[in-house]
Amino acid sequence: MNTLYSFRRCPYAMRARMALRYSGVAVNIVEVSLKAKPAEMLALSSKGTVPVLSVNGEVIDESLSIMRWALAQHDPQDWLLKDDPAGQVQIAALIEENDQAFKVHLNRYKYAERYPERPMEFYRAEGEVFLRRLDGLLEGRDYVLADHPSLADVALMPFIRQFAHVDREWFGQTPYVRLQAWLQRFLESDLFTSIMKK
Numbered sequence: 593m594n595t596l597y598s599f600r601r602c603p604y605a606m607r608a609r610m611a612l613r614y615s616g617v618a619v620n621i622v623e624v625s626l627k628a629k630p631a632e633m634l635a636l637s638s639k640g641t642v643p644v645l646s647v648n649g650e651v652i653d654e655s656l657s658i659m660r661w662a663l664a665q666h667d668p669q670d671w672l673l674k675d676d677p678a679g680q681v682q683i684a685a686l687i688e689e690n691d692q693a694f695k696v697h698l699n700r701y702k703y704a705e706r707y708p709e710r711p712m713e714f715y716r717a718e719g720e721v722f723l724r725r726l727d728g729l730l731e732g733r734d735y736v737l738a739d740h741p742s743l744a745d746v747a748l749m750p751f752i753r754q755f756a757h758v759d760r761e762w763f764g765q766t767p768y769v770r771l772q773a774w775l776q777r778f779l780e781s782d783l784f785t786s787i788m789k790k
């Protein structure tokens with residue numbers, strides 16, 4: 593049986609669960625406590641982060657690799673943009689920017705009291721650059737790289753959600769109305785609601 597060690601509210605685990613669910617691959621999801629990680633998970637991957645996928649004797653312990661593994665099994669809506677090499681380069685670049693730079697800004701904005709060198713608004717403005725960029729990509733289409741979701745949309749969405757939810761009122765009054773609609777569409781999607789069920 594395929595097992596995914598997951599934590600419901602972890603954005604990396606969310607994106608892995610969405611890709612697995614979309615691909616239709618059956619997985620048994622084990623909700624772990626980050627304070628008391630199960631020994632069997634640590635035996636598979638000693639770095640101790642979720643998500644971890646154990647499948648046919650193989651262990652995949654990076655969320656993006658889990659997503660790519662799932663899509664290699666089944667990708668009915670072409671999230672990989674398989675006939676669009678330029679789009680594939682953009683997928684990788686957006687995810688890289690999200691996981692490296694934006695994630696840092698998000699953490700500092702969310703936990704600004706831990707970074708008292710600067711006010712919260714400073715960290716928020718740093719993250720906002722990425723929001724503006726994504727909003728620009730959504731001009732004339734519903735998803736950031738195509739008129740259907742790609743790996744980039746799904747990989748980024750849990751992080752944009754976190755950023756938006758630090759101060760929903762602030763996010764709601766920004767000029768990024770396309771990004772707001774994009775996020776709302778994901779939040780209401782069967783895909784997202786199904787992976788967040790308790």
Ligand SMILES: N[C@@H](CCC(=O)N[C@@H](CS)C(=O)NCC(=O)O)C(=O)O
Nearest residue numbers: 602603604626641642643654655656
């Ligand atoms: N690069 C990893 C990052 C995963 C990650 O950092 N997950 C966090 C939870 S959101 C975690 O497990 N942290 C370990 C801990 O809190 O003990 C991935 O993409 O899978």
